[in-house]
Amino acid sequence: MGVVNVTQSQPVASMPEEDRKLSFREKVAATIGNMTGTMHNQIIATFLLFFYTDILEISPAYVAGLFLVARIIDAILVPVFGVFVDKVSTPWGKYVPYFAILGVPIAIFGWLTFTDFGLGANGNVIYVTATYLVYSILISIKYAPSNAVGPAITKRIDDRISMGQIGYIAIMLGALFASLAFQPLYKALGNGNDARGFSLIMGLVGLVGILVSIFQVTSLKERYINPNNSQKTPLKEMISAVFTNRSAVVLYIYVLALNLSNGIRTAIMIHYFKYFFNNEGLVVIYGAVSILPTFLGVMVSGPITRRFGIKINVLAASVVNVICMLSVMVIPDTKAGIIIFMALNAITAFFLGASTPAQGSMMPAAMDYTEWKTGKNVNGLMGSIQGFVQTLAMALAGSIAAWALHVVGYVPGVEQSSETIFGLKLLMGVLPAFVLLFTASILWFDISEEKQKQITKELAERRQQKS
Template identity: 30%
Template sequence: MSALTEKVSAKEKFGFGLGDAASHIVFDSSVAILAYFYTNIYGLPPAVMGTLFLVVRVLDAITDPIMGAIADQTKSRWGRFRPWLLIICVPFAVSCILVYSTPDFDQTGKIIYAVIAYIFMTLMYTAINIPYCSLGAAITADPSENLSLQSWRFAIAPIGGAMGTALILPLADFLAPGDRASGMQWAMGIFGVIGCIMFLICFLTTKERIEPVKEENLNILRDVKILAKNDQWWILSVYNLAMLCGVVVRGSLLVYFVQYILNQGSSVISMFMLATTVAAVVGSLAAKPLGSKVCKIRASVWVNILSALIGLLFLVLPTEYWIPAFIVHIILNVLQGINAPLQWSMITDANNYGEWKTQRRITGMNVAANIFIIKLGVAIGGALTGWGLAFYGYQAGVEQQSAEAIRGVLILFTVLPAIFYLITAISIRFYQLTEDKMNTIVTDLSKGQFQM
């Protein structure tokens, strides 16, 4: 059996999924908790918080392609991508602690510290997540096996997401009653150590099977030019950017929505966060059978259209009862759980298409570019959240907000994500890598044949 189409064991799929669970400790907390932490606990003004998210992420425009190119050129007995899981897992854990620390500085000092800590966490996330995401394309090139691998990945990833979202506030209150700042630091320290262990298990249980057809020396500019020739990557860039903007705006505002619109406390907030995790697992498990019966492009179109329309229901749901909103929240996150494996399966397909079209496999660069777009979506979504809150007069650290600020939370939580989800649905209609097309490409690659 060709290494391109070799079956992947359940053990390896599980180990691979643990790597993303570790990554999601940082990613999900950045989406759902960090904005709340910076405004309500650390005390940053919303506009400053939003600008911080955007400006620091600009650094990724430089670091992501560099890391992708370095990963592509890495040579070791463990492969190109796996060694980085071993090297960076400890600094990754340290970054989790530092970004949730609250030193006793003045306002200027707090901003400077937040920038430095956030940059360090971003760099560590880049250094370990780009090789991890590239690893999936090095495990298998078979479209069906890849979708299965990504389904396992996104069914397991919410374990880490739960740590960074649903569990952090209850654990913080348990570890340091009455001192949520210290409690969150301790909680993220514990989760960082767990994430480190998850990365080590991922390193030990996975195997790189797919090697580049053509080896060349490190040349970032050349690889960027090769990537630019991949027309399907450009389509996915619009798709990923719009999707992540929608995910982040809604995710960042969930805590505010539950607290100020539904008038509920930390226990209900944690229930919403936990429901996010469980629903994402259900959706991820449904992605493989759905993708086997329906074209994944068509499935993604409808998943995002439904995400837009169902999200608007929060505008008309009664606010005196939180259960209806909770049910809608679960439905939305099942849909998002379906979206994630489809998204990453298409990213892998675009990587194989790029090799078929250009005769050069630049997995690390391809993944780095996609992750940069995803992180740019996170940055823009976070910035829009902060700027939107500031526009509607939200006051950091103030328990009682104005009616205008509360109305702003509802509008930002519903209308803005719906717009981004509709853009996502429209963009992916132009994507051309159907399963039949990919089967032809994989067969050609296995024979050393390329686009004529």
């Protein structure tokens, strides 16, 4: 299909269904998957290595190889599944059914992955390989329909900002459960048997995930989908439609830079606290200090975005974040230094909370622009690429952090030299700040709020003409 020429025409009155605000239930249903998704990802990141090595007694070298292979498979399958989602429609919808199609098996395989069936050394190796690969693939490919569903249920900017707020709160709830409640719960449920505790708590997590999936598919209705739109579109044209959209490309750069910067800093943080402030327990305080400012930021995100606009809100957060990161270089290793560090963390958390819902509304706008400009709905592919970029950033962050520790002369478990301490400060401040500078790509995001409204009207007109 060639490029659709967009002509200037008189705006047509939208049908009531076109401009209807989403209910609170619909907004929650569209975003609550962020909570369960974060729970699974954080539990894997924090506890799976321990479960495999200390409970199932799998070799750490084998586990490291398994994790690497899983990331490679995910990187291949995620965009492939995105194309599949764009080309295939089900009788129940294009994107919404996948909340159950993928959500239910994710719940089941999450439980299986953290359950010890006493299969013995060789049996455990085979078992963990099969269950983890399936579990990892299911979680990764769910990015495509999850990121694509927003433009299919609403075209309203205010709805998208509100969904971003609810979604970010859901992410925080999932992260808080994984970081604060999971370990005490598996200990309590296991009552001295950690393997039993892991299995029981993941069974409960799975049950919650299944209930969430049912809630999502029974609460959401896709209103802006042409089921035959992309079924006959060649893959080359689908890819071209994505990467000729400048706003989508700059968003991918933004997402890569933001996640890579935060990932490097997170990986280095415990080393920084342990050897600079001589208190690795500050990691917990650091997380706790972030909670209230982040919630406050999320709560005022809507008014701030309406006052200053989406782009200014997002850029302001990046600027503040860079300044606070660079401040690490002049913070002293004293109690006053700790207070300053935590205060800067609170400031950063507030601006991050205020900007994240606005940033979350930008990819749906880019998806709409692609359909408006080319006539092709490739939301699944665009959403899967975003998921791939996030996964790539997390993988690169760990590798860069490990390599950088080696470069600065870090030696585990001993007092570090002054040169290594200075290197840790660089890794906590200058390196992530430099990476974060690439979030300035957002300056080239040229889909203004007014342009989004125009695109919404044009797309509504086309749907009415086809009906």
